[in-house]
Amino acid sequence: MPPTLSALLQAAAPHPLDGTVARWLPVLVLLPLLGAVVNGAVALVRRPSSARHPLVTLVGPGVLLAAFALALQLFAAMRGAGTSLTAPFLVGGDVPWIRAGGLTLSFALQLDQLSMVMVLVITGVGSLIHLYSVGYMRDDAGYARYFAYLNLFVACMLVLVLGASYPLLFVGWEGVGLASYLLIGFWFTDPANARAGQKAFVVNRIGDAGFLAAMALLWSSAGTLDFAGVPTWLAAQGNAPVVTAVALLLLLACAGKSAQLPLYLWLPDAMAGPTPVSALIHAATMVTAGVYLVARSGALFAAAPVASLAVAAVGALTALYAATIALRQWDIKRVLAYSTVSQLGYMFIGVGVGAYTAGVFHLVTHAFFKALLFLGAGSVIHAMHHAYHHAHREDDPQDLRNMGGLGRHLPITATMMTVATLAIAGVPPLAGFFSKDEILASTLARAHGTPLASASLLGIPGSVVLQGVYAVGLITALLTAVYMTRMLVYAFFGANRSGEEARAALHEGSPIMVAPVVVLGVLTLAGGWLNLPALLPLGPVGVLDQWLAPVTGAASRQLGGAAHLPHDTEVILVGLAVAVALLGMGLGVWLTRHPVLPKAQAPEDRSLLARAYDADRWAERFVVAPVRRLAERVLADAVERGIDGAASASGRGVVAAARAAGRRLQDGDVGRYTWWLAGGAVVLVAILVVG
Amino acid sequence: MITESLVVSALLFAIGVVGVLTRRNAIILFMCVELMLNAVNLSFVALARLHGVAGHVFVVMVMTIAAAEAAVGLALVISVFRHFGTVDLPSLRSLRE
Numbered sequence: 195m196p197p198t199l200s201a202l203l204q205a206a207a208p209h210p211l212d213g214t215v216a217r218w219l220p221v222l223v224l225l226p227l228l229g230a231v232v233n234g235a236v237a238l239v240r241r242p243s244s245a246r247h248p249l250v251t252l253v254g255p256g257v258l259l260a261a262f263a264l265a266l267q268l269f270a271a272m273r274g275a276g277t278s279l280t281a282p283f284l285v286g287g288d289v290p291w292i293r294a295g296g297l298t299l300s301f302a303l304q305l306d307q308l309s310m311v312m313v314l315v316i317t318g319v320g321s322l323i324h325l326y327s328v329g330y331m332r333d334d335a336g337y338a339r340y341f342a343y344l345n346l347f348v349a350c351m352l353v354l355v356l357g358a359s360y361p362l363l364f365v366g367w368e369g370v371g372l373a374s375y376l377l378i379g380f381w382f383t384d385p386a387n388a389r390a391g392q393k394a395f396v397v398n399r400i401g402d403a404g405f406l407a408a409m410a411l412l413w414s415s416a417g418t419l420d421f422a423g424v425p426t427w428l429a430a431q432g433n434a435p436v437v438t439a440v441a442l443l444l445l446l447a448c449a450g451k452s453a454q455l456p457l458y459l460w461l462p463d464a465m466a467g468p469t470p471v472s473a474l475i476h477a478a479t480m481v482t483a484g485v486y487l488v489a490r491s492g493a494l495f496a497a498a499p500v501a502s503l504a505v506a507a508v509g510a511l512t513a514l515y516a517a518t519i520a521l522r523q524w525d526i527k528r529v530l531a532y533s534t535v536s537q538l539g540y541m542f543i544g545v546g547v548g549a550y551t552a553g554v555f556h557l558v559t560h561a562f563f564k565a566l567l568f569l570g571a572g573s574v575i576h577a578m579h580h581a582y583h584h585a586h587r588e589d590d591p592q593d594l595r596n597m598g599g600l601g602r603h604l605p606i607t608a609t610m611m612t613v614a615t616l617a618i619a620g621v622p623p624l625a626g627f628f629s630k631d632e633i634l635a636s637t638l639a640r641a642h643g644t645p646l647a648s649a650s651l652l653g654i655p656g657s658v659v660l661q662g663v664y665a666v667g668l669i670t671a672l673l674t675a676v677y678m679t680r681m682l683v684y685a686f687f688g689a690n691r692s693g694e695e696a697r698a699a700l701h702e703g704s705p706i707m708v709a710p711v712v713v714l715g716v717l718t719l720a721g722g723w724l725n726l727p728a729l730l731p732l733g734p735v736g737v738l739d740q741w742l743a744p745v746t747g748a749a750s751r752q753l754g755g756a757a758h759l760p761h762d763t764e765v766i767l768v769g770l771a772v773a774v775a776l777l778g779m780g781l782g783v784w785l786t787r788h789p790v791l792p793k794a795q796a797p798e799d800r801s802l803l804a805r806a807y808d809a810d811r812w813a814e815r816f817v818v819a820p821v822r823r824l825a826e827r828v829l830a831d832a833v834e835r836g837i838d839g840a841a842s843a844s845g846r847g848v849v850a851a852a853r854a855a856g857r858r859l860q861d862g863d864v865g866r867y868t869w870w871l872a873g874g875a876v877v878l879v880a881i882l883v884v885g
Numbered sequence: 886m887i888t889e890s891l892v893v894s895a896l897l898f899a900i901g902v903v904g905v906l907t908r909r910n911a912i913i914l915f916m917c918v919e920l921m922l923n924a925v926n927l928s929f930v931a932l933a934r935l936h937g938v939a940g941h942v943f944v945v946m947v948m949t950i951a952a953a954e955a956a957v958g959l960a961l962v963i964s965v966f967r968h969f970g971t972v973d974l975p976s977l978r979s980l981r982e
Contacts, residue, residue, distance in 0.1 A: 864914075864974045868905050 210275040211283040211305070215267045219285045219303050222264050222313065223352045229257035229345035237338035246337040254341030255324035258348060262317035265310075272310055280744050282306035282422075284358055292361070299419065304358035308745040311554060311738070312355035312486055315561045316479050320348050322710035323474040326569050329707035330470050330576060340380065340468065347373035351479050355486060359420045360409050363487070367405065367451065370480045371398050377475060378467040390466040397460040401450015408443035411436065425493045433497055441494050441501030444487060445508065452484030452538045455512045459813055461535055462806065465527040469572030472527060477534050477568050478561035485538070485557050488545040492749030495548075499649035502546050502753055503659050506637070507651060509542025510666040517673035521680070522803030524793070525592050526571045529681045532806075533618070534564060536670060540633055543663055548646060548753030549636030550746035551725065551739045556633055558738075559625035559721040563617040566714035570611040573703050573711065574685060577604055581692060584699035589692075594681065595793040599690035603700035606708050608686040610715040615682045617718045619675035620775040623732065625721030630671060631771045632727065635759060637664045638767065644755040668774060675778020676785065683786040691792045729764050890931035897924035911962050911972040915955065922951045 232253045240247060272279060282304040292299040305313075324344060331340050350369025357363040371394075379391030413419055415436045416427035431437060448454070453461035464476045475481070488495060488505060495502045516535035523529045537560050544553030577600075578591035589596055601608035617624035620631070640646050641660040649656040690697050702708060725738035759767070790796065802808070859870075897920055904917030926944045933940025966972050 862978045864911075864977065865906075865909070868914075872902060872906055 209281065209283050210278040211271060214271040214274075215264075216271055216283050216305060217285065218264065219268070219283070219305055219356065222261055222268070222317075223303070223349055223356065225257045225261045225264070226345045226348040226352065229253050230342050230349060233338050233342035233345060237336070237342055240338065246332055250338045250341050251328055254345060255321065255328060257345060258317060258321040258324045261348070261352075262314075262321045265313045265317045268305065269310055269314060272305075272307070279307070282309070282358070282745075287358070296417065297413065297419070299359060299361055301362065302358035302420075303353075303356040303362075304421070305356065306745050307741050307743075308486075308489060308554065309355050311558065311742070313352065315558055316348060316351050316355065319478045319561050319565050319714070320351075320474060322713055323470050323478075323565065323569065326473075326572070326707050326710040327468075327470045329704045330572055331468065332704075334468075336380065340377075343373055343376045343380070344471070344474070347377065347475060347480070351483075354483055358422070360405075360412065361419055363490070364405060364409070367447075367483060368402065370475070370483065371395065371402075371451075374464070374475050374480055377471040378464045380467050380471070384466075387466040390460075390463040394460040394464050397457055398450045401447045401457055404443045404446030404450070408440050408447065411440050411443065415440075421490065424491070428493055428497045431497075437494060438498040438501050441491070441498040442504060444491055444494070445501060445505055448484030448487050448505075448542075449508060450484075451487075452481050452542070453512075453535050454484070454508050454539065454542060455515060458512060458516065458535050459809060462528055462531045465525070465531050469527065469568060469575055472531070473565045473568030473572065476531070477564040481534065481538055482541065482557045482561070485541040485545055485553055488542070489550045489554055489746055492545075492548075492550055492746045495545075496749035496752040499646050499656065499753060500651055502548060502646060503649055503651040503656055504546070506543050506546025506663050507659055509539040509544075509546055510663040510670075511539070512536070513539030513543065513670040514666045514673070515539075517670045517677065519803055519806045520677040521673060522799070522801055523677075523806075524594050524799060524804070525590075526574065526594055526597075526681065526685060527568075527592055529594075529677060530564070530567055530571060533567075533674065533678065536674065537564065537618070540630060540667065540670070543637060543667055544633040547633075547637045547640050547660065547663070548750050549633060549640075550750050551736075551742050552629065552632040552636050554742060554746075555725045555738050556626075556629035558724060559617070559629040559718075562625055562714055562717040562721045563614040566610060566614040566711060566718055567618070569707075569711050569714065570607050570614065573604060573607045573707055574600060576703055576707070577700050578692065578696075581696040581699040585693060585695035587693065587696060589696075590793055593793045594684040595790050595796055596692055597685045597690075598688045598692070598790075599686070600700065601686040602690075603697070604686075604702050606702060607711060610711050611686065612682060613715050614718055615678045617721075619678050619779055620671055620771055621779075622772060623722055625718050627771070627775070628722035628725060628727065631768060632725065634664060634667050634671075634771065635727075635764060635767050636754070637667060638763075639759045640754045644753065646753050668770070671771065672774045672778040672781075675775050676782045679779045679782025680786050683783060684790070688786075689789065691790070693792070727764075727768075729761075729768060887931050887934060891928060894924045894927040894931065897921075897927065909974050911965065911974055914974070915958050915962070918958075919951060919955070922947055 233250050236247050236250055283306070285303045285305075287300050287302040289301040290298070291301050324341075327340065327344065331337055334340065347370055350366045350373055352366070354363055354366025354370060357366055375391045375395045378394050379388045382388045382391070409419060412424075416424065416431075418424065418427060428437065450457045461476060461481065465472055467476075495505065513536045516532045516539065520529050520532035520536065523532060537556070541553045541556050541560070544550070544556055546553075574597065575591050578597065582589050582591055613624065617626035620627045622628075637660055641657045641664070647655070647657040647660060651659050692700065723733055723737075726732050726735050728735045901917045901919075901921030901924060904920065905914055908914055908917065926947055929940040929944045929947070931940075962972055965977065969977060971977075
């Protein structure tokens with residue numbers, strides 16, 4: 195039996211972060227939670243009001259900025275502790291939560307290098323998006339409700355990345371799912387939006403079942419659910435099948451939350467929510483929870499190379515699949531949604547091949563440029579919506595066919611979106627180039643002579659799988675450049691298709707919407723410096739890699755050995771990546787050379803890609819409909835006829851018996867009543883005398 | 886003296902109970918109930934010699950309540966007679982199906 199967390203805590207030597215600002219770690223979670231409570235109270239009290247409340251404007255983004263400031267303090271403390279920081283810092287291990295049988299759980303939060311990176315992304319990008327929301331949602335009747343949900347989301351997300359055990363992580367996991375559901379269906383008066391929220395919730399439930407099963411299996415075989423206890427168990431267990439089973443179940447959970455095949459279906463529909471929500475939840479943070487979970491469970495996945503290969507394979511397939519769909523979408527947010535699914539696939543490749551740093555690096559850079567893309571798209575939609583409103587037209591403000599030439603009206607947004615597009619396409623020296631290249635290079639580096647390459651997935655040797663994953667990754671990189679360029683050109687270049695009257699009303703949003711976009715643009719430009727390759731003499735090499743080494747280094751080495759590519763190969767790979775990016779952008783420009791008609795005049799696009807392979811219809815026919823039929827059958831036969839029938843029958847029996855007895859007792863015969871009375875008195879006296 | 890009083894009281898009470906149980910006329914029933922109350926009164930008065938004045942107080946109380954009860958009860962009997970034309974209890978069984 196591995197030691198419990200509290201035993202570890204008592205036995206632990208003094209931690210280098212003891213007595214520093216790190217003891218305020220719980221405050222980090224409580225700040226956004228406080229914001230959610232205050233904003234929720236305002237929303238409840240001022241229900242019919244459509245005006246935005248100054249308290250909400252102050253508290254909503256305020257708690258996030260405070261949390262970000264605290265996160266920076268924590269980061270400084272960790273930097274101060276330096277290399278002495280090898281174990282996670284634990285707070286709250288003595289606050290009991292669940293005690294059942296042999297299971298003892300506490301509300302322990304843990305801070306280590308991986309959590310720190312996530313916390314900085316969540317609070318940093320979160321702050322920018324909260325500020326942006328002040329401008330974006332200013333005229334919305336649900337202003338306070340919106341910020342209450344958004345604060346709640348951040349609180350749950352922080353629990354997710356700071357929890358020191360799988361169950362506490364799961365609390366955050368479900369909490370962000372709830373916040374996501376509430377925000378997707380934020381404009382719930384349109385039934386389509388409410389349905390999208392439900393869809394996200396139900397599809398995620400399938401993944402959550404995997405998470406619960408993984409925890410049950412882990413508990414029954416390892417006897418621990420703390421992250422700290424897992425390596426001890428693995429050391430005794432070796433490569434037992436149960437380890438692979440736990441890892442594969444966790445993969446199912448991650449596929450649900452991070453929108454991988456086959457559970458990605460909810461994410462494109464999740465775009466029904468307000469655009470800043472898409473930026474924060476469905477691009478930058480929540481959907482990366484799966485990547486975080488794999489990295490967090492690195493020891494587990496490293497002991498199960500088959501599961502790791504499965505992660506990489508699922509990621510590669512998803513990346514390619516979603517990228518092809520994004521080629522033919524007309525809704526600007528749907529392009530970005532499928533792009534997100536595709537980029538999440540990239541991150542899965544990274545963490546799947548054991549290059550945990552590369553996966554997390556791409557997570558961070560993706561958070562920068564995808565948040566930027568979504569906020570930019572939000573600015574575009576905002577401008578288009580107001581322009582059409584001004585022109586009294588009911589056209590679709592999100593459709594690329596209605597845009598065109600927006601660069602002249604929204605110059606800052608257009609510039610920033612171009613930067614982000616170059617980044618996601620993988621043009622150096624922007625953030626996306628470095629992270630994507632590192633994932634691809636790590637994949638190829640592990641294709642020979644590593645434990646990962648000698649494992650096999652479904653009979654296919656690991657080296658073949660890895661080479662396949664690399665090839666798919668490269669093709670996806672090409673497609674990414676194509677569809678992003680297509681989106682950029684249709685939206686911001688060429689002739690405008692919005693219509694004369696609407697065009698005059700197109701303009702950039704308020705400064706509070708422009709500023710976060712610009713900040714994210716700077717981060718997109720500079721994000722690559724977080725983890726520079728040794729190849730290019732640009733600055734300090736592998737900062738993030740060294741930072742994460744105490745958390746993921748061991749697992750990374752266990753899977754990949756001392757995998758390293760020869761210098762010449764690396765140069766060729768970088769050249770190839772740049773060539774692919776430029777070729778893709780050229781293709782994108784070439785594809786968009788013909789002018790398109792505005793949506794209202796264009797024929798409906800019925801191509802297979804525009805219909806997203808009809809995946810929704812297939813899922814409806816082969817999964818949803820059979821399940822629904824089964825549920826109806828169960829409801830009609832087992833529940834209504836069986837259980838309800840039995841309950842009704844037993845109820846009728848009771849009534850009949852009571853009626854028979856009552857009729858006998860109360861028949862209106864006073865003589866009989868007196869006998870009952872006398873008999874009762876005798877019994878009473880007898881009891882008094884005997885007792 | 887107390888023993889004799891209690892014996893008389895018990896006899897009176899038993900007569901009352903038997904009357905209530907066996908007679909069919911509502912007014913006779915009432916009189917039997919009064920008999921039982923007065924049997925209890927007799928016990929109270931007798932036992933007051935042993936236990937103090939509280940017994941007397943109870944008797945006054947019982948008599949008051951008995952008077953009220955008789956008033957209500959007789960009113961009911963009159964109503965019953967007006968409605969059914971009889972005060973014979975076994976024939977007042979319209980509750981039965």
